Amino acid sequence: MQFNEFRPEAVPPGAKETLYLDVAPLPDGEMLRLAVLVARGQAEGPTLLVLGGVHGDEYEGPHAVRTVFRELAADQLRGTFIGVPVTNVPAFEAGTRGSPLDGLNLARVFPGSRTGTPTERIAYQVGCLIGRCDQLIDLHSSGTHAAMPTLAGYYSNDSEVGRRSRAAAFAFGAPVVWGHPTVAPGRTVSEATERRIPWLYTECPGGGWLHQDTAALYGRGVTNVMRQLGMLPGDPEHEPPHYHLYGSGRIEDALAVRSSGFLLPAVRLLDRVRRGDLLGQVLGLAGEVHEELRANAAGVLIFMRTTPSVSPGDLAFMVTGEVVST
Numbered sequence: 001m002q003f004n005e006f007r008p009e010a011v012p013p014g015a016k017e018t019l020y021l022d023v024a025p026l027p028d029g030e031m032l033r034l035a036v037l038v039a040r041g042q043a044e045g046p047t048l049l050v051l052g053g054v055h056g057d058e059y060e061g062p063h064a065v066r067t068v069f070r071e072l073a074a075d076q077l078r079g080t081f082i083g084v085p086v087t088n089v090p091a092f093e094a095g096t097r098g099s100p101l102d103g104l105n106l107a108r109v110f111p112g113s114r115t116g117t118p119t120e121r122i123a124y125q126v127g128c129l130i131g132r133c134d135q136l137i138d139l140h141s142s143g144t145h146a147a148m149p150t151l152a153g154y155y156s157n158d159s160e161v162g163r164r165s166r167a168a169a170f171a172f173g174a175p176v177v178w179g180h181p182t183v184a185p186g187r188t189v190s191e192a193t194e195r196r197i198p199w200l201y202t203e204c205p206g207g208g209w210l211h212q213d214t215a216a217l218y219g220r221g222v223t224n225v226m227r228q229l230g231m232l233p234g235d236p237e238h239e240p241p242h243y244h245l246y247g248s249g250r251i252e253d254a255l256a257v258r259s260s261g262f263l264l265p266a267v268r269l270l271d272r273v274r275r276g277d278l279l280g281q282v283l284g285l286a287g288e289v290h291e292e293l294r295a296n297a298a299g300v301l302i303f304m305r306t307t308p309s310v311s312p313g314d315l316a317f318m319v320t321g322e323v324v325s326t
């Protein structure tokens with residue numbers, strides 16, 4: 001089905017269907033297609049878009065999107081659920097964060113281009129899907145070489161979009177929520193912000209394998225947001241978050257190592273640190289200290305590299321702020 005013909009509203013009320021979205025011709029003559037899972041409720045209501053696999057080495061989102069879709073009772077649903085389990089298909093097939101076809105990171109090229117490289121074309125088509133929805137959920141993990149706590153990130157802004165983003169992030173039920181006052185360009189969530197669509201995204205420890213317990217938490221989170229939006233009966237079921245964090249979500253701002261060697265962390269995720277505290281060391285072959293990395297601000301450790309082998313420029317640690325009272 002060509003994108004121009006892609007109409008979730010063509011799915012009959014009360015039905016669940018898998019649609020395929022043609023994105024780009026591939027060098028081998030095949031078509032790059034995205035599987036799009038559409039469930040339409042009997043009653044009118046909001047449209048929720050849930051993305052998994054924007055990065056190819058993140059597996060909890062794809063599993064959660066498929067599970068939520070499979071278990072969704074369309075006769076209880078108000079509105080429309082649209083799920084894209086694997087958004088970056090070439091990257092998933094290669095098991096890499098970015099695409100092997102053009103070397104691009106899908107989370108940096110929005111709004112993309114209808115006639116550009118494969119990754120730019122995916123971004124363009126997904127941007128069109130974002131424009132159709134009332135709420136975006138983008139399910140990430142921290143990938144093969146890094147770890148982040150299981151969290152829901154949202155747009156912290158004194159506007160209707162910001163208020164609804166925050167409400168959805170708290171309804172999701174992750175143990176950590178992280179508000180961002182600004183959004184760097186190129187992301188699904190910057191595209192949503194431009195289009196005034198409320199959004200949340202998630203992160204979790206990652207590591208290049210599927211954490212089924214986290215995928216289940218993601219599935220409950222999506223269901224909670226559907227309850228919060230009135231798409232499913234009942235109220236969201238979750239504990240309040242243990243941490244409410246605040247700051248830039250731009251991981252490129254993390255402290256980078258300046259030397260090659262073995263990265264030995266001195267902290268764990270969600271540790272509270274003071275400015276100047278030791279975060280980790282880069283060691284040489286015999287254990288000699290090449291470098292010490294120290295916190296550049298007080299806060300909570302939100303990101304850390306988990307693969308010990310490092311080269312200059314590799315992102316190692318990131319500290320963010322904390323909201324004292326929620």
Ligand SMILES: [Zn+2]
Pocket residue numbers: 054055058140141142143
């Ligand atoms: Zn990601």
